[in-house]
Amino acid sequence: MTFERNRVVVDGDACPVKSEIARTVRGCGATALLVSSHAHVLQPEPSVEVVTVDASDQAADLYIANMLKKSDILVTGDYGLAALGLARGAAVITPRGKLIREEDIEGLLAQRHFSAKQRRGGQRTKGPKPFTDEDRDRFQQKLTTLLQGMQEKHNV
Template identity: 80%
Template sequence: MRDRVVVDGDACPVKSEIARTVQSCGATALMVSSHDHRLVPEERVQVVTVDAGDQSTDLYIANVLTPRDVLVTGDYGLAALGLARGAAVLTPRGKEIREYDIDGLLEQRHFSARMRRGGGRTKGPPPFTPEDRVRFQQKLTTLLRGMQENCNL
């Protein structure tokens, strides 16, 4: 049963979708961000602000995750930590990351970083679309629905 959504809030484009979903499903959200990103708490959404240090957000999240959580992040390193803690992991585009995905994703991240350090260029992600938002909200609702059958979206 999943009843809390923990959000890597620094670069998350689906914060409003998360708030609507947890409110309709009776869940809660914990949005964690650095001082550089101002988040506003709302009903069923707690905000935690951490130091602006390079990994402060990731370390805070890694220390509070439980197997009852859904972690929302686009950071594959944090996703690996979330999976190790037993959390479900969902990207802002609505892709659920599973144990069998993470090694390949981390290898791809390492390869791209090595290529950039060597002066090469890599393509960034495609533009975020309204369809990405819908897919994300549907997948988050599915993950939370095990907690409560009547999510009212």
């Protein structure tokens, strides 16, 4: 039986924690797969593979959704993609370090829909808070914990 390293799959177009992901996967003996459109140039590095998809709407999300495995960790701030990741059995974490669980996703999708409906109606909605160093630290700690927990499962 061959051992498969843990993999972190990243919705890379707007991900602010790519360097943290690279450091964390190397430190935990895992790998990362960054998926982005042609509009975003990402560089591969040790333990980090880069896949570039066409620039059509949702191309990166569809690529990710089709190749995710149950043993993967998905990094995304897109709740639609998060729902697809959960359906595939992957663990899902946002770039701010929030774990998204099955019981969370319905409310998150409803809020996303409500906000989009308000914007279409001409109302202004609040955007996300500025990304902070605390967000980076929280993300890296949570990702490390997830990867270590997965490694412990494999070693049982």
